Each structure stands twice: as C-alpha cells, then as structure tokens.
Amino acid sequence: MKRSPALDFLRGAAAFAVAVPHYLTTNAPFRPAADAVAVAGVEVFFVLSGFVLAPQIVYWVIGKPWRNLGVFLARRWMRTIPPYVVALIIVALMTGNLLTADFLRYLFYVENLFGAANQIDFYPVAWSLAVEEWFYLLFAPLLFLVGRLVGRSDRRLDAAFAIIVIVAVAALRLFFAPHDWDLNVRRVTLFRIDSIVWGYLLYLMLEKHPAPSLKTKAGSRRFAALAALVAASTVAELSLAGLAVGGSAAAQQAFPYSSALFGMAGVGFFRQTDEAFRGRLVSAFSVWLGRISYSAYLFHILVVMAMKPRIADWPIGLQLALYLTIVSALSTLFWRAFERPILAARPDYVRRPLIRRFALPSPVNGTRDSPPLPQRASRDARLKTWYAGKGRGQPWLWMLALGLGVIAAATLARNAFMANEPYLFYPALVATAVIAMALAERAGRFASGAGLAARTFFLFALALPCADAFYRSSTGVPIAGSVAEPTYSYRVARQNPAAFAMWWFYYLNEWIRDDGIRGTIEKPDLQKKLPFVLVPGSSARMFNTTIRINSAGFRGPEIAKEKGELFRIFALGESQTFGPTLRDGEKPWPERLQGLFDRAACSRPVEVVNAGTEAYTLEDNLERLRRDILPLKPDLILSTHGMNGLLALGLRQQAEPNEPGVRPRASALLGRAVLTIERALHDWRTRHESPPGPPPTLSDEALLKSRYAEAYRKLIALTRENRVPLVLATSSMAVSENSPREVKEFYGAVFKPIDDIIAADAAHNRLVRLLAQESGVPVIDAVAGLDGVWDDDLYLDIVHFTDRGHERMAEAMFRELTPILEKQSVACSSH
Amino acid sequence: MVEFVMRQARGPWAAPALICLLVVVLLFALAGQTVNAPFVYTPPA
Numbered sequence: 001m002k003r004s005p006a007l008d009f010l011r012g013a014a015a016f017a018v019a020v021p022h023y024l025t026t027n028a029p030f031r032p033a034a035d036a037v038a039v040a041g042v043e044v045f046f047v048l049s050g051f052v053l054a055p056q057i058v059y060w061v062i063g064k065p066w067r068n069l070g071v072f073l074a075r076r077w078m079r080t081i082p083p084y085v086v087a088l089i090i091v092a093l094m095t096g097n098l099l100t101a102d103f104l105r106y107l108f109y110v111e112n113l114f115g116a117a118n119q120i121d122f123y124p125v126a127w128s129l130a131v132e133e134w135f136y137l138l139f140a141p142l143l144f145l146v147g148r149l150v151g152r153s154d155r156r157l158d159a160a161f162a163i164i165v166i167v168a169v170a171a172l173r174l175f176f177a178p179h180d181w182d183l184n185v186r187r188v189t190l191f192r193i194d195s196i197v198w199g200y201l202l203y204l205m206l207e208k209h210p211a212p213s214l215k216t217k218a219g220s221r222r223f224a225a226l227a228a229l230v231a232a233s234t235v236a237e238l239s240l241a242g243l244a245v246g247g248s249a250a251a252q253q254a255f256p257y258s259s260a261l262f263g264m265a266g267v268g269f270f271r272q273t274d275e276a277f278r279g280r281l282v283s284a285f286s287v288w289l290g291r292i293s294y295s296a297y298l299f300h301i302l303v304v305m306a307m308k309p310r311i312a313d314w315p316i317g318l319q320l321a322l323y324l325t326i327v328s329a330l331s332t333l334f335w336r337a338f339e340r341p342i343l344a345a346r347p348d349y350v351r352r353p354l355i356r357r358f359a360l361p362s363p364v365n366g367t368r369d370s371p372p373l374p375q376r377a378s379r380d381a382r383l384k385t386w387y388a389g390k391g392r393g394q395p396w397l398w399m400l401a402l403g404l405g406v407i408a409a410a411t412l413a414r415n416a417f418m419a420n421e422p423y424l425f426y427p428a429l430v431a432t433a434v435i436a437m438a439l440a441e442r443a444g445r446f447a448s449g450a451g452l453a454a455r456t457f458f459l460f461a462l463a464l465p466c467a468d469a470f471y472r473s474s475t476g477v478p479i480a481g482s483v484a485e486p487t488y489s490y491r492v493a494r495q496n497p498a499a500f501a502m503w504w505f506y507y508l509n510e511w512i513r514d515d516g517i518r519g520t521i522e523k524p525d526l527q528k529k530l531p532f533v534l535v536p537g538s539s540a541r542m543f544n545t546t547i548r549i550n551s552a553g554f555r556g557p558e559i560a561k562e563k564g565e566l567f568r569i570f571a572l573g574e575s576q577t578f579g580p581t582l583r584d585g586e587k588p589w590p591e592r593l594q595g596l597f598d599r600a601a602c603s604r605p606v607e608v609v610n611a612g613t614e615a616y617t618l619e620d621n622l623e624r625l626r627r628d629i630l631p632l633k634p635d636l637i638l639s640t641h642g643m644n645g646l647l648a649l650g651l652r653q654q655a656e657p658n659e660p661g662v663r664p665r666a667s668a669l670l671g672r673a674v675l676t677i678e679r680a681l682h683d684w685r686t687r688h689e690s691p692p693g694p695p696p697t698l699s700d701e702a703l704l705k706s707r708y709a710e711a712y713r714k715l716i717a718l719t720r721e722n723r724v725p726l727v728l729a730t731s732s733m734a735v736s737e738n739s740p741r742e743v744k745e746f747y748g749a750v751f752k753p754i755d756d757i758i759a760a761d762a763a764h765n766r767l768v769r770l771l772a773q774e775s776g777v778p779v780i781d782a783v784a785g786l787d788g789v790w791d792d793d794l795y796l797d798i799v800h801f802t803d804r805g806h807e808r809m810a811e812a813m814f815r816e817l818t819p820i821l822e823k824q825s826v827a828c829s830s831h
Numbered sequence: 832m833v834e835f836v837m838r839q840a841r842g843p844w845a846a847p848a849l850i851c852l853l854v855v856v857l858l859f860a861l862a863g864q865t866v867n868a869p870f871v872y873t874p875p876a
Contacts, residue, residue: 455844467859668862669859
C-alpha cells in the first residue's frame, strides 16, 4: 500500500500545532490564542488516527481470525507504548515524579479514565495518548466480538457500531459530565473516545469514493468546497475552543462536534490534495514530518522545560526557531534510533481470506499506518513461531510486559519505602529484582551485563533487611516512634536527634492523620471567622487515650448549663492548654487544676473549663470568647497564650522549607544513605548563602505597638466590658535563652529557627508583664519551675507538656490563683 | 518457571555477590554521615 504524504503532512502539522502553542502559552500576549490552537491541534490527531486505522480494523480484524486481532493490538502497542514510556520516564525524572502513584497512573493510561485522577499533572500531553490507547483496546475488539455474536461483518454493522459508540458517549457527556470542563471532560477518556470514532466513520463514508484528480473539473470543485469547509470549520473550532476554555457551557457541549467537523474537514481536504504532495521534495518532507510527529508530540514538553528558562530573554522569533530545530532534530534522531527498529519488528497480519464478503482494500487511503500485505510464506511461519511462544524471534511483547512489570514493582517498592512500610517494601524490592532478572535474560546483546546487574540487585534485595537490622541495632535508630518508648526529650532520646525524629513523626501523625485528632474533632467554621471549630460531643483517639470534646465544645468533662453556685474559670489558650495526652488517666493541666480545687476546701465550688484550642491564636480566642464563653457566664478568664501568636512578634519563618531532613523510611540504611547524598547536594546548592543572623530584638515601645499587644488590649477591653475578671499568664517552653547550646540545637532541628523562637517567647512574656502593669490586670508567672526545664521530662516537644509537665503547670496555677480568688471572695486552703 | 530458576541458579553469582557487598559497605559509609542529621518539621496545614 502506498503512503499518503498529504496525510503525513497533516499529522506533522497537527503535532507542531500543539508543540508551538505549548512553547508560547506562558508568554502573556499569546496566551488565549495559543491555548485555542493547541486544543484544536490535538483534535485533528484523533480524527486522523481513526481514519488511518480504519482499513486495518475493517480489512484485517473484523471477521478475521483471533490472531489478527492480536496482531492489531501488538502493532499498535509496539508503535505507541515504548516511545511513550521513554518520554514519561524522562519527564518524571526532570520533574521529580519518578515512580510516584501519579507516574504509575500515566504508565497504565489511567490518569484520565473517568476523571482527572493525578495529583500532579506533570506530563500534560499524556491524556490524548490515553484516549488513543483505550480506543485500540476497546473499539476493534468489541466490534470483532459483536460481529462474531451476530454472525456478520459488513459495512452496515461497522457503521452502526460506530454510530452507537458516538451516541452513547454523547449521552454520557450530556448527562454525566462534571462542571470542571477542561480537566474533567475535554481530557477524559470516557467523554472523548468518540473523537477517534469520527475518523473511522469518515473512512467508511469515503471508502467507495476515491478522490477525483485535481486536474479534473470535479476535482477542483471538490477542492474548493473542501477548502471553504476547512476555513469555516477552523474559525468555528478556534472560537468554540476559546469560549469553552473560557467557561461557556454551550461552547463546551458543542466542542466535541465542532472538533469532529474540523478534523474530518482537514482529513478530507488533505486526502483530496494528495496528488499535490507527490513531488519528490514535498513528498520526502511530508513523510519525514509524519514520521517525527509522534516523538515531537511526546518530547516537545521536555524541550520547553529544559530550554525556555535559559533563553527566555531572546527575541521570540529566535527562540521559536531554535525550539523547532531542537524538537525536529531530537525527534528525527529518536525515530531513527528507537522507533524505526521497533516498527520493523512488528508482526504482520495473516492473510487468510476466510470471509470474502467485500473487496480487498482500495489503494486510495494508504497511509503510514496501513498494514503491509504479507509477502512471503516465511513471514507466516515466523509469526506462528512467535505466537506459539517458541524461540526468541519476536521477544518484543515479552520485553514490553516484563519492562512494565519492573516499572510497576519498582513503583510499589518506592512508594512503600517513602511511606515507611517495610513489610511491603522488602518483598516489592525482591519482586522487582526477579522480574528484572527475567527481563535481562531477553536483553539480546546486552544480556550478560544486564544479567549481572539484575543478579546483584536480587542479592541486594535479599541482604537489605539484614543490613537494616544491623544498622538499627548499631546506631540506636528505632524502627518507629511509639508510646511504649517515647523519646521526646533531650534526656530520654539520649541526645539522639534521630530517635527524636522518629518520635516527632509519630507524634505529629497523631494530630494530622485522617482519623486522628484534627481530622475528627475539628470542623470548618460556618461563620468563616475561625480557622476551624471543635465539634461538640466528638472524640478521637490520640496515642493510647481518647480525647473528648464536651457538648459545649470544650475539651474535658461536661459542664452544667446553669452554673448555680459554681465559680467558673475558663482557661483560654492554645494547644499547650488543650493538652495532647499519651495514655488513659493523663489529664491536661486545667483538669488537674480542677482536681486541686476539688481537694482544697473552697468557700465556693470552683469549676475550671479547658478553653484551649490547638492552633488558635489570641485573636481567634477573642472570637471564641464572644461566641462560646461569655454566654456561659464566666467568673474569671485565665489567658494562657504564647507560641501560636509569635509571628506577630517578628519571629522569622523557617527559611528553608525544602531542606532535606530525616524522615522515617522503610529501610533506615537506605534512607540515611540517600539523605547523605541529598544533604551534600543541598549544601552545595546553598554554599553561597550566609547563615541567618541573630534574632531581631524588640524594644518595650515596639512590643507595646505590636499586633500581639493589640490583641491583648482587645481581650482586656472585652472582659472589662462584660465585667469578667481577667488574669494573664506568661508562657513556658522546653528551652530558654539560658539552655545549653546543644539542647537548643536538639529542639532547633525541628523548630526553626530556634533562637528566634526563644527570643520571641521571651519577648511575649515581657509584653504580658508590661500590659499587666499598664492595665492593672493580675499576671501569673508560669515560667518559674517550667520554662527552660529541659532535663526533667516536662515536655513532649518544645511546648506541649507531658503528664508530669501538666501536673507542675497545674500546681503553679493553683498556687498563683489562690490569692487572686480570695479577692473574688473565694477562699481556698492549700493542702 | 522451574527452567527459569534453574537457568538463574547456574549463575554466575560470584561477581554479583562481590558488587552487592561493596554496595552495602558503601551504604553504611554514606548512612554513617547522617546518623545525627537534623530533621525538618513541616507544620500541618
């Protein structure tokens, strides 16, 4: 069969109609037009694809033996998958997404099956290849099966099947398409698979009508009509694409049909003009353009990523010229070195005219994808050998399957490694090695080298668990943090930041896991004034205990709606007051304070309510005071704020969010070795940056003008307005300015920059005392015996108390509150 | 399957074992550099 240079030209033009706009799309002046052209360019591919595959489907697959169906799929897969996998791996490497879950979805063309499934769309052109792949896998085999079922294979069945698919997908789009059109409709396989069927239908329509020569009157008339149709449909397609991307619902519904018309007009026009492409030079150029079109489509994104940042200040014409040259050169090279040998190894269809209901293919629609007719008997024999699985004549399919298997197993191993799941990681690593050994056996002339590498990998996978066990026992790195072995302080962690790191991740996870504290007891604030609110009556597991929120929305036991004789104290604060606890029986300091008041014989019963909320600042608590606390008629507000508002005191935020640090990994040995390399790279990248200077110091005047001071003044005013006595308290941390440097560094590894935090906390306490002086509000010193006491196991981390810490805090509060309560006519005797 | 295992079992295994040992030693050397490395806190969103 003869190729059609005109259709080759169209295919190449469509590829560059996508590649060029993708280069320009980040340049503001070109943006909307570039988007519309790229969107339209892809649509031509779909129709063209259906058109050129149709002869294979109707002549070699439908009504023919099962074997030809296999050959059809093998030919398509060998054509499309290997270059795609190469491009995908390179893009994933460049964007840091190799072997992630998103990568795996791309690899199996399921990133856009029913909707956009990937978190990061790092290979944005892959969606159309997935649509193609699912067309190959579904359309021809289903048509084949339907033909077998109804016992016929003729053009009526072919056409009826195509129309049913088109109508079914149209109905799906009409009734089930989500609102997010570009990502979840236009680029989704389920809603777009019909776009290729239009091309197939076009072939059926034109099959019996060869294009009349351009030299004849009929030919030139048809040429003019098709040219007019192409012009009109191009205008319609580009405007609809622009409108649809802009959000017009009507344009979005019409887009698939205008695309079909646009693609069909283009294919029809170029088929008609085929003889104009028969000149030697034009033909050679067109065929070349067609050949490099697939790799240009696959690789142009890579060239944009690698090149554009380096030449962004060049004149745009020069940039484009260099870009097109590089894309064309790369694609030509890739075609010759990679695609051509694979295409040459593709199996041929078996010529066994079982059903002679229609004539042999007409020569008019020959294209690059048209199957070569089997010429020699030996080819059939070779094919049979291949299908019987004997010999190594055609190892491509096996290579492909094993290659995909290695990638899938390696992805699983990588994800298990990152997620710290050793029981999945080690077996996945062994599985990767075994599949790699099988692959290496078939690696042709590279077999011995690949075999050596695969066997080494296999031994390594077997040896790694033992090496890990030895590494852990020799360095004291725990497998995971646990409540049985909490390593939360400098003393308990035996000065081992690695052990503290494990503890820290375990501890942090108790807060943030889906069924943990924050996922269960928090809900969004309907009034949108607070970052979240606590869910009244909820409870959650944290470590080995249950944290309960009472029906009024406070941590701890229920409180009476009518307080009666009770003297009600609200401990207004942050997570230090809320109190993460480890085991049953442990209580946050407000509950312990309640116990102390219960045991003391007070002249009036005292009730302490825990009004601490994790992550709330003083500003948030002002809203909570108005909303939840004042209606409960408090007799005293005890303010215990500190850490969460420190940014308002000039605390510099962590300077390097991307600094590589210890994470719990499935293999400690491998994790640490990788970390060493990451840190060396990080140090090299930041070698010119100077370390942060000393923390900023705030004068008393500046402190009193800060946002924190403003919030405190609002608190004082609000409580005065409502005639509720207020007591302020200073805050404490595990380390203070006087702590030894190594202890500061120990905590500073997590809480950065530690010197800033310590300075800001000290400034906060100074501010509290200044405000107390200014306003006459009593102040409780919660620093003595607590602040900077790093060697007595009082803290889970830098700020949250252990049970012992809560106990000491409650005692300090009780001691300091007793004389204040006396002034409120509540006399309590200390015990 | 059995054939595959038999073919693999025939080796050679000496060179892979030696390389594997070198890799493990290298990993220990690398991992030893960061036993006391800092770790990075990413605050929950």
